[in-house]
Amino acid sequence: MNNNNSILLIDPAFDPATASACNLLVKVGLDSFSYAILNKETNQVSAVFDEQECENGAQKFAERLKTDTYLTLPYQDVKVAVHTQNAIAVPNDLYTKDSLNAHAQFFTEAPVGDLYTQTQPHFGFTTIFSLPKTANEALTSFTDGKKYSQHAGLLALAEKINETALLLDFSVGSFNALYIQNQQVVFQQCYEIDDQDEFNYYVLLMINQLDINTKETHLRLTGIIHEGDEKYTCLLKYFSKADFIAASNDLDQQILDDMPAHYYSSLLALDQCV
Numbered sequence: 001m002n003n004n005n006s007i008l009l010i011d012p013a014f015d016p017a018t019a020s021a022c023n024l025l026v027k028v029g030l031d032s033f034s035y036a037i038l039n040k041e042t043n044q045v046s047a048v049f050d051e052q053e054c055e056n057g058a059q060k061f062a063e064r065l066k067t068d069t070y071l072t073l074p075y076q077d078v079k080v081a082v083h084t085q086n087a088i089a090v091p092n093d094l095y096t097k098d099s100l101n102a103h104a105q106f107f108t109e110a111p112v113g114d115l116y117t118q119t120q121p122h123f124g125f126t127t128i129f130s131l132p133k134t135a136n137e138a139l140t141s142f143t144d145g146k147k148y149s150q151h152a153g154l155l156a157l158a159e160k161i162n163e164t165a166l167l168l169d170f171s172v173g174s175f176n177a178l179y180i181q182n183q184q185v186v187f188q189q190c191y192e193i194d195d196q197d198e199f200n201y202y203v204l205l206m207i208n209q210l211d212i213n214t215k216e217t218h219l220r221l222t223g224i225i226h227e228g229d230e231k232y233t234c235l236l237k238y239f240s241k242a243d244f245i246a247a248s249n250d251l252d253q254q255i256l257d258d259m260p261a262h263y264y265s266s267l268l269a270l271d272q273c274v
Contacts, residue, residue, distance in 0.1 A: 100117070
């Protein structure tokens with residue numbers, strides 16, 4: 001990361017004129033903002049931008065749209081996952097398009113703007129969500145973009161996991177948690193963390209409230225976390241081991257060779273979302 005907590009990695013051979021053969025993947029977190037450009041003809045990661053420790057991820061996204069020309073190229077496909085408190089998972093056998101407003105009454109806040117849906121056929125539910133006002137306004141620039149809740153990439157990664165697992169996706173100041181058991185999503189949540197004690201509290205809260213058997217649960221990690229750092233060490237007080245989730249091996253990720261392989265797994269996994 002550079003001095004303003006952001007980094008841009010780009011293939012020197014990337015030609016913006018080839019954008020029509022590329023997908024743009026955008027992840028707007030609680031306190032972070034990142035995007036990747038993926039060439040679908042060569043299956044190559046052409047660029048990755050990441051900014052951590054944002055005061056507001058959606059606001060940073062809106063600001064970046066005004067200055068970053070890579071965000072406004074005419075891409076083949078655009079997929080945007082956004083952090084929101086307003087999201088509810090509805091089993092597919094109980095979901096109908098006519099029931100959107102009825103389910104929205106259970107949101108944390110009154111929704112602003114449109115309601116969106118994200119179907120999870122693998123896990124058998126549909127997520128109904130609305131986006132923060134700032135993100136909604138910014139996304140008018142992506143009229144053809146597909147919108148997802150922030151957990152979309154993590155859910156895509158979880159589809160390949162058959163055992164009981166707790167997946168944690170980290171930014172510098174927050175983490176998304178996903179607990180799966182018997183190929184079913186039991187729990188998903190985002191936590192903002194100010195310090196190590198608060199992180200330890202949330203880890204214990206999940207273990208106790210979800211009655212997680214730490215000896216039989218596979219801990220899978222992605223995002224901004226390192227083997228041996230404070231968060232990793234804290235987790236190993238309760239779990240016997242932790243494994244990192246690398247992005248798809250089918251991708252040419254040469255521009256990320258100097259970065260930990262698990263940093264942008266959930267961002268790149270957005271390309272698997274339909």
